[in-house]
Amino acid sequence: MSGVVTPDQVFAFWPQPLVHDLRTWLRQAILGGRISNAVFAIDAAPGAFKKEPMRDEDLKISFDVADAGFRFAEEFPAITQGVAHGEVQGNQFALKLTSGRIDEVALSEGVIDIPRFKPHGQMGHFKVRATGEAAAVLRTLDGPKLQLMSKH
Numbered sequence: 001m002s003g004v005v006t007p008d009q010v011f012a013f014w015p016q017p018l019v020h021d022l023r024t025w026l027r028q029a030i031l032g033g034r035i036s037n038a039v040f041a042i043d044a045a046p047g048a049f050k051k052e053p054m055r056d057e058d059l060k061i062s063f064d065v066a067d068a069g070f071r072f073a074e075e076f077p078a079i080t081q082g083v084a085h086g087e088v089q090g091n092q093f094a095l096k097l098t099s100g101r102i103d104e105v106a107l108s109e110g111v112i113d114i115p116r117f118k119p120h121g122q123m124g125h126f127k128v129r130a131t132g133e134a135a136a137v138l139r140t141l142d143g144p145k146l147q148l149m150s151k152h
Contacts, residue, residue: 003036004034004035004036005034005035005036005038006032006033006034006035007027007030007031007032007033007035009035010035010038010063011023011026011027021117022088022093022117025093025117026093028071029070029071029072030065030068030069030070031068031069031070031071031078032067032068032069033065033066033067033068033069033082034065034066034067034068035063035064035065036063036064036065036066037062037063037064038061038062038063038064039060039061039062039063040060040061041059041060041061042058042059043057043058043060044057044058044059054090054091055090056089056090056091056092057090058090059088059089059090060087060088060089060090061086061087061088062085062086062087062088063085063086063087064084064085064086065082065083065084065085065086066082066083067081067082067083068081068082068083068084068100069082070082070084070095070100072112072124072126073124073126074145075145076126076145077102077103077140077143077145078102079097079100079101079102079107079110080100080101080102081099081100081101082097082099082100082107083097083098083099083100084096084097084098084100084110085098091116091117092113092114092115092116092117093112093113093114093117094111094112094113094114095110095111095112096110096111097109097110097111097112097128098110102130102140103136103139103140104132104133104136105130105131105132105136105137105140106130106131106132107128107129107130107131108128108129108131109127109128109129110126110127110128110129111125111126111127111128112124112125112126113125113126
């Protein structure tokens with residue numbers, strides 16, 4: 001797909017029954033931005049999307065996103081000004097964050113990896129380099145939802 005589209009435009013044409021769990025999660029996780037360089041490929045036999053787990057070859061989606069907002073879990077504060085490349089391959093999702101921000105903290109070298117959506121999902125892996133004043137980074141880690149410092 002050429003040109004730039006918004007997440008709302010992508011989800012408007014993505015059929016709800018097609019990889020429903022993934023679509024629902026991404027719809028909540030991507031808060032905004034400009035999507036470009038999108039590639040969507042299906043190479044699946046009839047009924048393949050009803051089987052669990054889906055094969056990597058069945059579905060491939062890749063995209064770039066700029067000026068994006070993300071929230072990948074309720075506990076995490078939203079990432080803003082995100083620049084990233086995302087990929088869905090079969091039953092898994094990966095996003096490589098080039099840059100972004102959480103409040104006063106600059107983010108880079110981010111990776112979000114969800115190895116399996118179905119059945120019943122699998123623990124995601126989140127990694128990011130945070131740069132900023134120590135007090136700002138600690139405030140982010142101990143924010144009202146994460147509370148990594150005060151709870152542990």
